[in-house]
Amino acid sequence: MREKQRDLVIIGGGPAGLAAAVKAWNLGIKSISLIDESERLGGLLPQCIHPGFGLHYFREDLTGPEFAARLIERLRETGVEVLSGAHAAQIEVEPGGLKKVYGYRYGEAFKIGSKAIIYAAGCRERTRFEAGILGDRPSGVYTAGEAQTLMDIYGILPGKEIVIVGSGDVGLIMARRFALEGARVKGVVEMMPYPGGLMRNIVQCLEDFAIPLYLSHIVAEIKGSRKVESVKIAKVDDKLSPVEGSSFEIKCDAVILAVGLKPRTEILARAGALIDDATGGPIVNDWLETTIPGVFAAGNVLVVNDLVDYAAEQGEWAAESAFKFISEGDLPRSGVKRLIRGRNVRLIVPQLVSCLRDVVFYGRVSVPEEDVAIRFEEVGKVFRLPAVRPPEMFRIKISASDLSMLGGEKLTVNIVRV
Numbered sequence: 001m002r003e004k005q006r007d008l009v010i011i012g013g014g015p016a017g018l019a020a021a022v023k024a025w026n027l028g029i030k031s032i033s034l035i036d037e038s039e040r041l042g043g044l045l046p047q048c049i050h051p052g053f054g055l056h057y058f059r060e061d062l063t064g065p066e067f068a069a070r071l072i073e074r075l076r077e078t079g080v081e082v083l084s085g086a087h088a089a090q091i092e093v094e095p096g097g098l099k100k101v102y103g104y105r106y107g108e109a110f111k112i113g114s115k116a117i118i119y120a121a122g123c124r125e126r127t128r129f130e131a132g133i134l135g136d137r138p139s140g141v142y143t144a145g146e147a148q149t150l151m152d153i154y155g156i157l158p159g160k161e162i163v164i165v166g167s168g169d170v171g172l173i174m175a176r177r178f179a180l181e182g183a184r185v186k187g188v189v190e191m192m193p194y195p196g197g198l199m200r201n202i203v204q205c206l207e208d209f210a211i212p213l214y215l216s217h218i219v220a221e222i223k224g225s226r227k228v229e230s231v232k233i234a235k236v237d238d239k240l241s242p243v244e245g246s247s248f249e250i251k252c253d254a255v256i257l258a259v260g261l262k263p264r265t266e267i268l269a270r271a272g273a274l275i276d277d278a279t280g281g282p283i284v285n286d287w288l289e290t291t292i293p294g295v296f297a298a299g300n301v302l303v304v305n306d307l308v309d310y311a312a313e314q315g316e317w318a319a320e321s322a323f324k325f326i327s328e329g330d331l332p333r334s335g336v337k338r339l340i341r342g343r344n345v346r347l348i349v350p351q352l353v354s355c356l357r358d359v360v361f362y363g364r365v366s367v368p369e370e371d372v373a374i375r376f377e378e379v380g381k382v383f384r385l386p387a388v389r390p391p392e393m394f395r396i397k398i399s400a401s402d403l404s405m406l407g408g409e410k411l412t413v414n415i416v417r418v
């Protein structure tokens with residue numbers, strides 16, 4: 001097996017991994033390998049041809065491919081070794097702390113020893129079975145990502161009469177794309193009583209195209225012997241149980257599943273990193289270091305981000321931490337406090353804080369509320385917000401000097417009405 005040594009290995013060449021690679025190189029780490037299983041760098045971005053990327057990171061409204069191209073251009077100015085078409089299969093940590101990444105590329109196994117790793121493997125889409133959709137197994141059922149790849153990379157429309165499951169931003173954006181391509185979108189079906197995506201997307205992607213939104217409904221069954229023929233829709237009550245006698249059928253030839261994303265943590269979990277049930281990603285401290293010292297996480301594998309800008313920001317943050325870890329041999333480890341998810345806080349990262357540095361917290365709420373404040377109780381910091389909604393991530397920065405006021409073991413975050 002071919003083996004080489006590096007100071008830093010980055011797994012994942014999406015926006016988080018690319019931003020991490022560029023930052024790490026510019027900070028002075030000159031021995032870096034970037035591994036991506038795809039032949040094309042950019043992660044999810046090359047297939048997202050709509051605008052809405054980069055308003056924070058590049059201060060410009062770019063399409064996905066444009067955002068990726070900017071980062072790839074910056075990467076080309078560095079000496080980072082890019083291993084595309086390479087799958088990282090396993091991470092091992094030796095007793096002395098040296099990490100090994102095992103994988104394969106073009107049928108050949110490889111092994112790279114490294115002082116630190118940034119894990120930026122993104123997320124995967126949930127399947128119909130994870131969403132509890134029963135029925136036949138005909139062709140014509142696609143995840144949103146598969147449908148997007150078919151359309152935007154290969155120019156194939158997945159169907160003429162389409163039903164979309166899930167009203168998050170991905171489902172909404174896909175609805176508009178299909179409509180623009182000439183398909184009839186017969187409905188977007190959402191289990192919750194409120195839409196999962198941003199209000200602007202409800203208006204621009206559904207209302208502008210007269211696409212019906214079925215809130216508090218589920219697709220209970222897919223029907224069709226060879227190809228999808230119809231879906232059976234049912235209303236659900238406030239406990240999300242189907243309401244008797246409420247079902248009806250919609251004829252369609254394709255079903256698109258936009259039923260959520262799951263961080264791709266398998267390799268990390270196998271290596272021993274602790275996973276947070278709330279985010280589905282690894283538990284990290286405020287260096288974005290997982291519970292394996294010297295292994296950092298960034299982007300959608302850490303937490304499913306609304307915005308690519310946050311994924312890239314986390315990539316840079318992980319690179320700064322990896323630089324400190326490599327150049328100083330370790331990171332400060334005493335006095336770490338735990339974040340406690342209080343009222344209406346569904347998830348928050350990082351989950352641990354050292355109180356030695358400024359920290360950006362990314363979080364989501366469980367239910368929508370208006371006129372609220374996010375309170376970081378033990379440090380007395382309060383941030384007023386006109387509204388919070390589950391699909392909209394909040395991003396709040398707290399300075400090291402504020403965090404240094406934290407005496408006890410924990411920092412509790414509550415959403416309170418004001």
Ligand SMILES: Cc1cc2nc3c(=O)[nH]c(=O)nc-3n(C[C@H](O)[C@H](O)[C@H](O)COP(=O)(O)OP(=O)(O)OC[C@H]3O[C@@H](n4cnc5c(N)ncnc54)[C@H](O)[C@@H]3O)c2cc1C
Nearest residue numbers: 012014015016036037043044052088121122299300307308
């Ligand atoms: C339909 C859709 C619309 C979106 N619209 C917007 C928008 O309008 N605005 C916006 O800001 N954001 C949008 N996003 C979100 C944005 O695309 C993501 O936040 C961003 O791509 C996440 O970056 P990432 O680097 O964490 O992950 P990814 O982009 O998923 O990249 C992860 C990379 O890791 C690689 N990888 C995974 N496992 C391995 C392994 N074991 N070995 C080697 N390589 C591996 C993958 O091949 C992939 O290239 C949208 C996303 C989708 C799906």
